[in-house]
Amino acid sequence: ETGVTQTPRHLVMGMTNKKSLKCEQHLGHNAMYWYKQSAKKPLELMFVYSLEERVENNSVPSRFSPECPNSSHLFLHLHTLQPEDSALYLCASSHRQGWNEQFFGPGTRLTVL
């Protein structure tokens, strides 16, 4: 039990759909992260939130839209995705930004048809 949960665990969507990924952490952390893990590629950091403010956006296309309504919840809104966006999307949290003992959720396996 990592204290970080993600829903749904699996998602299949068409290119014209709109969906959202949800992450919740029960650890009292102040920083939250979205990562993308594609097949045969290293984990790529997408977004970083610190105290509910976005502090990093690593050149992620606008079809990915994050939202952090409070320090315990993080969303990734998806719209008009491409098949190459199919990947495992991982959420993580840490005590604060730059505190690199990060706790990861199990991920959402996304397939875009």
Added chain:
Amino acid sequence: DAKTTQPPSMDCAEGRAANLPCNHSTISGNEYVYWYRQIHSQGPQYIIHGLKNNETNEMASLIITEDRKSSTLILPHATLRDTAVYYCIVSSPDSNYQLIWGAGTKLIIKP
């Protein structure tokens, strides 16, 4: 790009110590070495980190050479559940201390 080099795969017998090497020859004085692992179909799991002294916790030991250009993660008594991809990461101020992930080492524990 990741600042570390790791072998792509290693085998270890169950019950033996697993020693995973990592080279980070360009590490600078204020950069920490972090180790994570990722068991199949799960999110990564933090293992241990260090700056220059050797570190030990309930999961593993981290040995950092005196010049800090390489390190070794030691799992003292490997079990089948330790089969995973192990990532060695140097956290750099140049990247706002973000974790820059490489390909890691696929460790297979054999019965």
